[in-house]
Amino acid sequence: MTVAGVPSRLRWKIELSPHIIAFVYPRFALRSLAPAAAALIVLGGAPVTGAAEDHTGTHGTPGAAGARDPYFPTLGNGGYDVRHYALTIDYGPESHVLTGTAEITARAGQDLSAFNLDLHGLTVRSAAVDGAPAGVTRAGDELTLRPARDVRRGDTFRAVVRYGGTPGTLTDSDDTREGWLRTADGAIALGQPKGSMTWFPGNHHPGDKATYDISVTVPEGLSAVSNGELRSQRPTADGRRTTFAWHSAQPMATYLATVGIGAYEITRSRPGAAGVPVHTAVDKTVAPRVGELVNRVPELTEWSVRKFGPYPFSSTGVIVEREGDADYALETQSRSVFTEDSFDAATLVHELAHQWYGDSVTPRTWRDVWLSEGFATYAEWLYLEEFEDTPVRASFEDAFDSEDNWAFPPADQPEAGQLLGDPVYERGAMTLQKVREAVGDATFFSVLRGWARTHRHGNASTHDFTAYVERESGKDLGALWDVWLYGDGRPERP
Template sequence: MRTLSLRLLVAAATFTALAACSGGGTVDGAPGGSGVRDPYFPKAGNGGYDVGHYDLTLDYDPDAEHLAGTAVITARAIRDLSAFNLDLKGLDVEKVQVEGRDARFNRAGQELTVRPADELDDGETFRVTVRYSGEPETITDPDGSEEGWLPTADGAVGLGEPTGSMAWFPGSHHPSDKAAYDVAVTVPEGFGVVSNGELRDEWTRGGRTTSTWHTAEPMSSHVVTVAVGDWETGRSTTDDGLPVYTAVDPEQADASRKVLKRLPEIMGWAQEKFGPYPFSSTGAIVDRAEDAGYALETQNRPYFPGAPDAVLLVHELAHQWYGNSVSPKTWRDMWLNEGFATYAEWLWQEDHGGDTARQTFEALYDGTYYDDEAANESVWAFPPADPPDAAHISDAPVYQRGAMVLHRIRETVGDKAFRELLRGWSAAHRHGNADTGDFTAYVEKSAPDEDFTEIWEDWLRGDGRPESR
């Protein structure tokens, strides 16, 4: 079991590598911003500080659906602060301390505003502790999907994209503010817990089981997970020694066995395509099909409701490079997550006896990809780089037309240069954040003799189906 002093040393060491910009002004002693003004989720994240480390201690009773938590958040002020905000939706806050001293706080919607006893100086590293409890909420997204804390048939799962993590722990919940994590979860004996990173310890005492998980690499809160349930776990390594940890609901064990055996093969293929794997372990969580309505690229081990096929496994593992390591600066940049992961599907199929990427591109362009005419037309509903609102950031143009942009780039620069571009992009922003402007600038710098005007204007930002293909 780690001591608090060791956790703080780990947290302090992460600050140089972690953290992107947060919003807020420059007035000394002013409150931090209540959001980073994301174009689709303006209240997500918080200004005035960068988080370096989360230390979450959770106790969950599945029968009562009750969660008790203590969050110790280590952060650095990026200007003088008289107050700062944390995102937390629902739950009852019992106590807040800053640097060990009681702090005043108030609640307004998803905002928990904290007023420390002493103002924080620009550059000061500080620790805030929040004690809270209650029945976590399930959040309905603008697109109608559910996230947050989802009760399941045999436990619960925390899924965070785009803002659901604020339903079960306080923090700065925007992908531009990454951090390292230590998560300790206590549940009744007989239940298991799976989270991100590596399992450090597990013990049972007094009829309760505690599992501790550690994630050293920077992680956005929307890809943090805690999955409570009955699991068949597996541990192995890939050919190059990367630890593999899988957790499968017993009802899905038979259906999952064959595809999960391919995980080392897929990881080897992906590293050849996308470059060195950016994290310290890999794996998968397979729950029951009815437990969630979607798969999610939770860091280190993606979450699946029901056994995935190989193509879906490829998609979510590709996100470890594109979306988790290279994360979006704002939710407008979602196509940089989904376009890349979708194109990874095309590359996998091309390399394994399926349609070539060009054939998939042509089927989408001609309107023959889907059996349903409306689904084919939906690909052209809006430009992938500019969804009309938060309800559409996961729609077909972001995925399919985003992948079509990448294919047009590939055909412009050639296969060899495109492979170098895929690997170079994931390396250039490893463990960081990037937006569409960063990507277009990177492509143009990588191929200075090529003209990408048509791709940017017609395919990336243009309305409707481009005339040329």
């Protein structure tokens, strides 16, 4: 993620709202109750559906209501692994009403008598598991689905949730918004770290990645753009709306899924030297002013391929919205989102680098997010050196001199509200520069490419990275990690 409207060095300060944190932890206490007691507590009324079939004599237990992330313990869920989301959405920009169906294919990691999904705000109309109606209860952002029959460990099952309403947003402490953001002519969905649950139910933790089909129906004259490849574009039977069907064949974390709805100028180009097709969607009022940089997307993708290795997805591109429609840029998978004021060359490189570091190799937990933002910031430094005559070492010195970068260690943020604070970005990048100085250029760039290759389309932790670097370099770098990743306070100038 990058924030517009401030100098590059200061662009990264995004904090989560204290009031968001305040509602997370009380709900965690609620979900720590025994499952039978928790099932009786439903916020906002009675269960959505009637009781499911009697489970007397069965052996399943409920999946955990939360993935126990260090900073968001109630985000995500346990007991299953999502393999595929098929989302069918109808949205009216004038009414702001969304109607959706989520078909979730998952594999059970235990015998399941019930399991949870995350969903914020929208109303659930019905749910089914493997074709049979499922009982549904709700406590805040948690849906609990109780299948008619237990799902056995190792079995693949399909849950279908029909839902709708007016999707909303979550607001961070610096007034940054995430979720389903209304724009001048449509909407844009931005999900870091938890906004994706404002527009579809799912397992909203970065550790559970899945493939996607996203089908969006919008009024005639508007387009719907999403991740991956456009499979079809068809008018509805009445000719008043158009359905756009998108497919993402590579696994994706929920926070990286997006939908952009609006009057876009859309371009599709054939693969360039790197073999990557480019698909861009730019708000028509913005397009005349950003066209030159949009045309550089293939060039900068190819530059990134030379630095980081083969591009990990089937296409690349950008979505560019008007200023004010959002407050930042975000690395939504295969097609990053920008506002006009955040769309500059260095930020474009930052979000392109995320396709390797963050999107393909996704942090295992939110504590590991420096592996995403530190790498993307270092990519900016490489770009500035090659294209704008600013040596990487000069960027390092500038970051070192900033007091903001020493507020906390990048690999051990003190609280969720500082998840995306300055040290995660620039001290994370400084750590990479210190690794480069310790192991030499040849080994360092081999590590950058090898790390992306080794964990392609997976999840990785800080421990995974430090162990990988030491294994590839043959060096014990414990002292480096202690100072740059975990140390409190600024060391002596190196």
